[in-house]
Amino acid sequence: MARSDLTRRQFIAAASAGSLAAVTSGTIPAYGNLTNKASKLAILGGDPVRKNKAWPEWPYWDDEVLDSLMKTAKSRIWCRIQSPSGTVPTFEKEYAKLTGARFCVATGSGTQALHTCVEAMGIGPGDEVITSPYTDPGTIASILSARALPVLADLDPASYQLDPDEVERRITENTRALMPVHMMGQPADMRRIMAIARTRNLKVIEDACQAHLAEFDGKQLGTIGDVGCFSFQSSKVLACGEGGAIIGDDEALMDRCYTVHNHGTSRRGVTETIGPKYRMNEFEAAVLLGQLSGVIERFRRRNENAAYLTTRLNDIPGLTPQKLYEGTQSGSFYLYTMSYHKEQFNNVPRATFFKALAAEGVSLSPYIARGLHREPWIDHILDSKVYKTMYSAKRLREYREQCACPKCDQVCEEMAMLWASGPLLATRQDMADIADAIEKVWANRDQLTQV
Numbered sequence: 519m520a521r522s523d524l525t526r527r528q529f530i531a532a533a534s535a536g537s538l539a540a541v542t543s544g545t546i547p548a549y550g551n552l553t554n555k556a557s558k559l560a561i562l563g564g565d566p567v568r569k570n571k572a573w574p575e576w577p578y579w580d581d582e583v584l585d586s587l588m589k590t591a592k593s594r595i596w597c598r599i600q601s602p603s604g605t606v607p608t609f610e611k612e613y614a615k616l617t618g619a620r621f622c623v624a625t626g627s628g629t630q631a632l633h634t635c636v637e638a639m640g641i642g643p644g645d646e647v648i649t650s651p652y653t654d655p656g657t658i659a660s661i662l663s664a665r666a667l668p669v670l671a672d673l674d675p676a677s678y679q680l681d682p683d684e685v686e687r688r689i690t691e692n693t694r695a696l697m698p699v700h701m702m703g704q705p706a707d708m709r710r711i712m713a714i715a716r717t718r719n720l721k722v723i724e725d726a727c728q729a730h731l732a733e734f735d736g737k738q739l740g741t742i743g744d745v746g747c748f749s750f751q752s753s754k755v756l757a758c759g760e761g762g763a764i765i766g767d768d769e770a771l772m773d774r775c776y777t778v779h780n781h782g783t784s785r786r787g788v789t790e791t792i793g794p795k796y797r798m799n800e801f802e803a804a805v806l807l808g809q810l811s812g813v814i815e816r817f818r819r820r821n822e823n824a825a826y827l828t829t830r831l832n833d834i835p836g837l838t839p840q841k842l843y844e845g846t847q848s849g850s851f852y853l854y855t856m857s858y859h860k861e862q863f864n865n866v867p868r869a870t871f872f873k874a875l876a877a878e879g880v881s882l883s884p885y886i887a888r889g890l891h892r893e894p895w896i897d898h899i900l901d902s903k904v905y906k907t908m909y910s911a912k913r914l915r916e917y918r919e920q921c922a923c924p925k926c927d928q929v930c931e932e933m934a935m936l937w938a939s940g941p942l943l944a945t946r947q948d949m950a951d952i953a954d955a956i957e958k959v960w961a962n963r964d965q966l967t968q969v
């Protein structure tokens with residue numbers, strides 16, 4: 519399999535070349551396109567900033583990906599247990615190397631990776647895991663599938679990540695683990711989350727499903743907690759349709775992960791515990807292996823483009839790009855996100871701003887409509903036999919009362935999100951179009967009341 523033989527050092531060099539550094543050193547000029555400052559919005563009949571130009575398509579593929587798939591088809595090794603040199607075992611080795619983890623177990627999805635970890639840690643009925651309400655449903659599905667209780671803690675509304683103070687407030691004697699989610703592909707507040715976990719003797723399962731290759735305090739996301747989980751679902755920055763992976767350094771725990779994900783059957787061929795069958799198949803791994811050679815280059819391009827956008831957008835009072843925590847060295851920029859401050863835009867609804875921007879040729883969207891604390895699964899579990907048996911009536915009553923997450927509600931209302939897996943691979947001129955379009959709508963916000 520042809521892939522670049524990137525070493526850990528080369529990776530760090532690539533990551534730090536990402537222009538988060540350039541932003542802080544001010545080497546990227548703020549462009550301000552003066553012609554935009556007073557012109558008619560496209561939605562009112564003016565000239566759009568961008569027309570008839572496409573964005574890079576996603577998911578990514580090239581001839582190397584197709585060759586890799588074809589090779590697997592012809593080999594007739596279609597299942598991971600057929601050969602130790604098949605694509606799944608090979609991908610596991612390569613992904614561990616790429617992330618700096620000792621071990622990797624590939625799975626059929628990010629949700630499966632998370633659930634496997636919950637089971638492998640022996641977390642089940644009666645136990646509690648604290649996580650975010652602002653995430654993919656797969657995050658809580660992994661806890662619910664083990665019939666443990668997902669306890670939702672509110673957010674830092676500037677970073678869209680778990681607020682460590684809120685996490686701390688929700689710890690009970692039954693809390694077993696924390697599941698921080700690195701939203702948008704950028705690091706959660708891992709210094710504080712790890713400090714809480716250490717003091718309270720809790721496990722940490724990093725939901726890094728959006729956060730491939732991102733670095734925090736000299737480590738890649740997924741290698742800071744006890745285990746880290748990734749998704750390779752179509753939209754993610756490393757994609758194979760559906761797929762996932764667990765990484766970790768604890769040999770015994772990672773061995774249990776293998777056993778759980780393999781219907782309870784160990785690498786030694788002994789069926790010894792409860793487990794679903796969550797194996798990645800060889801075609802999925804073939805697609806992943808076929809694109810690893812360019813993955814660092816694409817990661818670096820997204821970081822450079824994101825940093826450029828941030829320098830341009832930072833000057834617009836009506837929008838605030840996602841806050842990054844101290845210790846952040848790079849992000850995966852699965853999404854490029856900011857908060858829309860309606861009051862700065864003459865109280866024009868976010869939907870009107872999006873419509874005006876779309877007319878200029880740039881699409882932003884609201885992303886998650888409402889937090890998981892507002893979805894009906896809560897009624898379902900509070901009414902279910904297993905939860906009523908395994909948790910006291912008092913605990914379930916408190917649980918219901920703790921469900922409010924007003925900061926998450928605020929984030930859902932303010933979010934302005936750009937899908938970034940493909941678009942952030944575009945050229946600097948494409949990024950300038952995005953910033954120009956946003957600046958134009960901002961500069962002409964008085965016209966939005968006529969829309």
Ligand SMILES: *Cc1c(COP(=O)(O)O)cnc(C)c1O
Nearest residue numbers: 627628629654656657727749751
């Ligand atoms: C995508 C995602 C998941 C679930 O991954 P799947 O591969 O879709 O199962 C979990 N958490 C987060 C934050 C995600 O973005």
